[in-house]
Amino acid sequence: MLFHTLLRAFGRMRQVMDGYFAQYGISGPQWAVLSILHRAEQEGKSSLRLTDLGQRLLIQPPSVTGVIDRIERQGLVRRLASQTDLRSRHVSLTDQGRQLVERVLPGRAQQIRSLFAGLSEPERAGLTSTLEKLESQLGQLASDAARTVRTKGPEPAEE
Amino acid sequence: MLFHTLLRAFGRMRQVMDGYFAQYGISGPQWAVLSILHRAEQEGKSSLRLTDLGQRLLIQPPSVTGVIDRIERQGLVRRLASQTDLRSRHVSLTDQGRQLVERVLPGRAQQIRSLFAGLSEPERAGLTSTLEKLESQLGQLASDAARTVRTKGPEPAEE
């Protein structure tokens, strides 16, 4: 049962990673935001719009609002007004947030390595390439499914 | 980025499958309960305890309570008292629930096939075996992590 196996493996991985982030008082989704802001900083952008953040996280606007609310309350992040667009708000790391990211990062890499420690190098490579292929095809399928909420037996992916 | 790729692929899959179940007015987790009860029936058990259900679903007791509450309200499932243990409650499919399962099942198989339609047979086989290996190792790692909420650089999985 491929689908079921993937479901279980994924659940386990999240469990392990969430446990790691919890040591620093943050959740997985909160980490995702912090790390994206950190990477943006290194690319020269000191802040991002909420919308851009949502696109990178693959989540909808209301979910972004919620996550940002919580890490802002913790003082890890700050909302700033945009000069050019009064609707828009930018988010940037506070000093405290930046320091947290830098404390979390090295151990996180370790943790991810340990997740896949049981696999050989060729296995890891095969998994990566297969998953990438899978994901690109699921992209269309997902957007199809979002619209088609009636048909019973669709046969979209042919190749 | 293996971890990230897996995360994205999984998110897409859930999106597609949830869309399918939504056509029948139920969610993914609700389907999981119904299908487990259906399989149990075919193995001769007309009902399961909430605890057993939780173990098969890999979710905690309060989550089971919630999902059952909602599908019981929809009339798909029924809570029954146990003869042998007054604390325990059993859950079984109603006629309506059983009929729903039988309507959903065939299309679901189709849907799962279409998820993986972009992969060749050897790719599917490789993915399955790698994921199974991965999952078995993550089992211990997850239970370790649940206890170890202090150490920074664990090196558990060696082989």
Next chain:
DNA sequence: GTAATTTAGTTAGCGCACAAACTTGTTAGG
């Protein structure tokens, strides 16, 4: 230049996961 549309973000309300604390019933130990 005003009206209609689109875009950015939030609010409201729901589903589903969790941990912690609780109730009630069962089992073990003295």
Next chain:
DNA sequence: CCTAACAAGTTTGTGCGCTAACTAAATTAC
């Protein structure tokens, strides 16, 4: 026995995802 420990479920409160509906600002259309 009767108390202590354990087990089955539920309640409470939180996080995070969603859709639908909203406010306010920007853009486009006319």
